[in-house]
Amino acid sequence: MSTEVVISGAGLWRPLHTITNEELVASYNAWVDRHNAEQAAAIAAGTLEAKPHSSAEFIEKASGIRSRYTYVKDGTLEVERMRPRIPHRGEDELSHQAEMALNAARIALANAGKTGSDIDMVIVSCAYTERSYPAIAIEVQHALGIEGFGFDMLVACSAATFALQRACDALKAGSARGVLVINPELTSPQVNYCDRDSHFIFGDVSTAIVLERADTCRSAHSYTVLGSRAVTLYSNNIRSNFGYVARAEDTDPFGTDNLFHQNGRKVFKEVCPMAADHLEAQIAAVGLTIPDIRRWWLHQANINMNQLITRRLLGRDATAREAPIVLDEFANTASAGSIIAFCLYHEDLAAGDHGVICSFGAGYSIGSLVVRKR
Numbered sequence: 001m002s003t004e005v006v007i008s009g010a011g012l013w014r015p016l017h018t019i020t021n022e023e024l025v026a027s028y029n030a031w032v033d034r035h036n037a038e039q040a041a042a043i044a045a046g047t048l049e050a051k052p053h054s055s056a057e058f059i060e061k062a063s064g065i066r067s068r069y070t071y072v073k074d075g076t077l078e079v080e081r082m083r084p085r086i087p088h089r090g091e092d093e094l095s096h097q098a099e100m101a102l103n104a105a106r107i108a109l110a111n112a113g114k115t116g117s118d119i120d121m122v123i124v125s126c127a128y129t130e131r132s133y134p135a136i137a138i139e140v141q142h143a144l145g146i147e148g149f150g151f152d153m154l155v156a157c158s159a160a161t162f163a164l165q166r167a168c169d170a171l172k173a174g175s176a177r178g179v180l181v182i183n184p185e186l187t188s189p190q191v192n193y194c195d196r197d198s199h200f201i202f203g204d205v206s207t208a209i210v211l212e213r214a215d216t217c218r219s220a221h222s223y224t225v226l227g228s229r230a231v232t233l234y235s236n237n238i239r240s241n242f243g244y245v246a247r248a249e250d251t252d253p254f255g256t257d258n259l260f261h262q263n264g265r266k267v268f269k270e271v272c273p274m275a276a277d278h279l280e281a282q283i284a285a286v287g288l289t290i291p292d293i294r295r296w297w298l299h300q301a302n303i304n305m306n307q308l309i310t311r312r313l314l315g316r317d318a319t320a321r322e323a324p325i326v327l328d329e330f331a332n333t334a335s336a337g338s339i340i341a342f343c344l345y346h347e348d349l350a351a352g353d354h355g356v357i358c359s360f361g362a363g364y365s366i367g368s369l370v371v372r373k374r
């Protein structure tokens, strides 16, 4: 029996709504004006600093982001609210994240030429899940009529690559025949839309990948996984703290300290060399060299990070074809970024071409898969 593991289908689902930088900044600036007016006495007394405006030009220049998708737009731009108004769903209804997951999973299954009966392991892997249990993956498994097992896993921006590695290991070990890895990144509820440093960073999206053994693969576009590597190194520089213990600690679970926050400069400085070193080592470990890599499907947090990493690896600027950027349309979609790039930019590769899927982010965590088109 073959132990060659392949990626045989990929699916990308875009939420129905978008928020442009201009819309986001107009709403943030209106909120700031109101905040500064309310705090005018303290600001005049010098006990509080007036908050400065945000700018669409800064956002695009600093990050490459122009727009982002959002699962629910209602509420997010309202100065009185500054967060999405997502309708509550009861226990008998499909959950929001399961719906997002199914939207991408069905596309990935169709692209792989598979149905639920070909899958026996479902991993929902993303930066946040909307509840602790039952796992979103089990809800998805049930909706697709899959026999086997599913589980959720959280590794922030590296959730997708880490789950793909789990899938490869399971397929090689024989504990699964077909695996669905799904990343329903519902990031908007955790964004602090009142924080100038981070209000622009995230977008919502859902991606999915089907993996199987080469001997069952019938897909027109499939990729042998030559190797995968997952690394973590503890860092406090990107944090999201809200969680169930807040109830017992008598703290506000959604206080600003508990929403996403980061030391962006430090992250930039520390993660770029880590990612470049990781990629160099991983490509060498599968017997390839940097010039052998035709496509770099990199994590999408910041265009300047990606340019720095590929420049260090290639010794020159990568072309848009070699290292596609999707930040302008999608923003940072946590673990889904490199998978979006893969979904949109893989079909043109020829048999024998090599590519790398790589994530880097909170934890810190870095994950990569080197693949060859079949």
Ligand SMILES: CC(C)(COP(=O)(O)OP(=O)(O)OC[C@H]1O[C@@H](n2cnc3c(N)ncnc32)[C@H](O)[C@@H]1OP(=O)(O)O)[C@@H](O)C(=O)NCCC(=O)NCCS
Pocket: 053, 054, 055, 056, 058, 059, 062, 063, 157, 196, 197, 201, 238, 262, 263, 264, 265, 267, 268, 301, 302, 305, 332, 360, 361, 362
């Ligand atoms: C987040 C990030 C885009 C910020 O870019 P940056 O160039 O580091 O920006 P800084 O926070 O240092 O701010 C630079 C200047 O722009 C200003 N600025 C910050 N946010 C602004 C905004 N929304 N609008 C206008 N100006 C802004 C700052 O006040 C600062 O001004 P100063 O130089 O007068 O002090 C960048 O640090 C980054 O991409 N880091 C990588 C980490 C990452 O994206 N992680 C995501 C999770 S994985």
